[in-house]
Amino acid sequence: MSRRTEVLLWGAQRITAMVLALCVTVHLVTMIYAVRSGLSAAEILGRTQGNIGWFAFYTLFVLAVAIHAPIGLRTIIGEMTDARGRGIDLLVGAIGIGLAVFGMRAVIGVFSGGGGA
């Protein structure tokens, strides 16, 4: 990996960290609110289904996670073990893609609605 790429990954880590600080706060507040309103699938879906605002918010959240987590994992794996290099880069890249795919599946799932609980 070139030095330039390493620097840009670090920059992306910092920026997504800022995005996540915001997203996590909103998400936590929402969860506390949801629990207090009586936690149920109906209550949650009532908020998210067809709501473009929540869809946009959670898409941003998922994409930020999909970028932030792999970069962090790469560093942690490199520090806690001796594993470094192409193999690890591909592994964390795959994890990032997985997070994006499954995350968006969930976001789309709670957005699109109707037809059964």
Place this chain on the structure above:
Amino acid sequence: MENLKVRIWRGTEEGGFQDFEVPRQESQTVLDVVTYVQRKCDPTLAYRFACRVGVCGSCAMTVNGVSRWTCRTHVDKVAEDNRVEIAPLRNLPVIKDLVTDMREFFDKWAKARGRFSGTQMRKDGFAKVSPESKERKRIEAGIECIGCGVCYSACDVVTWNKDYLGPAALNRAWTLINDVRDTARVERLAAVAGDAGCHACHTHLNCTERCPKGLSPTAGIAGLKRAVLAATLSGEI
């Protein structure tokens, strides 16, 4: 006073702690203790010191798990339950007992391009650098580094990442980046960029906490992170 119970590391990376008893004295330092052991108990004990008054940094060791200058460490400040454990600095190969091989510490200094590059000659006269200039004020503390290795020993990232240049080398690079006379800014920013450079720092602040001269390598490294990102985005490096 009861004798101090001292455990001192013997050997290389392989070895073990050896127990000694040392009479306590008023205002006794850990260096006094090591000196006593070598002179009175076991002449084969190897250790480093020079000025013994807290200006040279040669006597740096690990005392009760903490990297510090032994000549500046009073026994009564660190001895818990009348015991002191003395080991060599962390993160460096051990030559013998309390003596470490400092070569990698200085090799990384060179890798971070921690040397001045200038173009002025004798005939050009003195460079005029205002002590009030923002660059000069940024490095006011950092230029006092004497390369004792305490920060390097204290740093967790140095332990986890063999290639990490470390706080002292990066602090030095920071002081040169802010030296307006220096002409190697671009090469130096490139040298400190990336996984082995300033970006590996996790801002644990061990270095800043332990520096016997009160420097903050963490602050310098944060400055390097900003400078390197800006230079990368602008295409300078």
